[in-house]
Amino acid sequence: MCRLFALTAVLLLSVGCSGTDNTAPASASVPATDATSQMVGKWGFEGEVALIVSKADGRIVVFAPENDTWRMEITDAKVDGDTVAFVQKNFLHSGESHPFNGVACETAVRLVDSETMEMTMTTAHSPKPDSELLLRID
Numbered sequence: 001m002c003r004l005f006a007l008t009a010v011l012l013l014s015v016g017c018s019g020t021d022n023t024a025p026a027s028a029s030v031p032a033t034d035a036t037s038q039m040v041g042k043w044g045f046e047g048e049v050a051l052i053v054s055k056a057d058g059r060i061v062v063f064a065p066e067n068d069t070w071r072m073e074i075t076d077a078k079v080d081g082d083t084v085a086f087v088q089k090n091f092l093h094s095g096e097s098h099p100f101n102g103v104a105c106e107t108a109v110r111l112v113d114s115e116t117m118e119m120t121m122t123t124a125h126s127p128k129p130d131s132e133l134l135l136r137i138d
Contacts, residue, residue, distance in 0.1 A: 027063040028077035028086050029056075035082040036060045039109070043117050043134035050134055051109065051119070053084075062086055062109075069093060074107075083110040088121075109134075 030036060032055055039053040039060065052063045062084060064072035070090045077086040085108040092101050108120045115136045122129035 027061050028074045029059040029061045030077045030079045030084055032058050032060045033079060035111070036079055036084055038111055038114065039084065039117065042137040043109075043119075044137040045132060045134055047137070049137055051117075060084065064088060066093075083108050085109075 036053075037055060037060065040055050041053060042049050043051045043053070049065050052065060054061045054063070060079075062074050062077055064074055066072060069092065071093060073089045073091065074086050075089075077084060079085075085106070088105045088107045089102055090105075092098050103123070105121050105123055109117050112118050112133065117134040117136070118131055119134055120129045120131040
């Protein structure tokens, strides 16, 4: 299991389930700026792609690829300086009940340098944010 997903799982377990609406889009976009345009690429953790950032029509699109078990959805993206913040929810493909299913996670990403992105995740119920470093994957 990807360590980033494990971090998300720990966050989601600590706050419980906040719903199971799985109709939101899988990606969200924000206006492209000089800072956000540098984020374009695939970002991963231990060799697995965790986040994809692309640019189209003057906008930055943030997308989380799904895996065999989970589908990730990203909504409510916004730019704050050199940071892109969004809400990420994870849904089981099977539709089974699970404490992680549908839990909203406030997520923010920013570049540390051209090859490293910091991803910080938190919820309203979590006392402090948790961060991981993602590496650019070519």
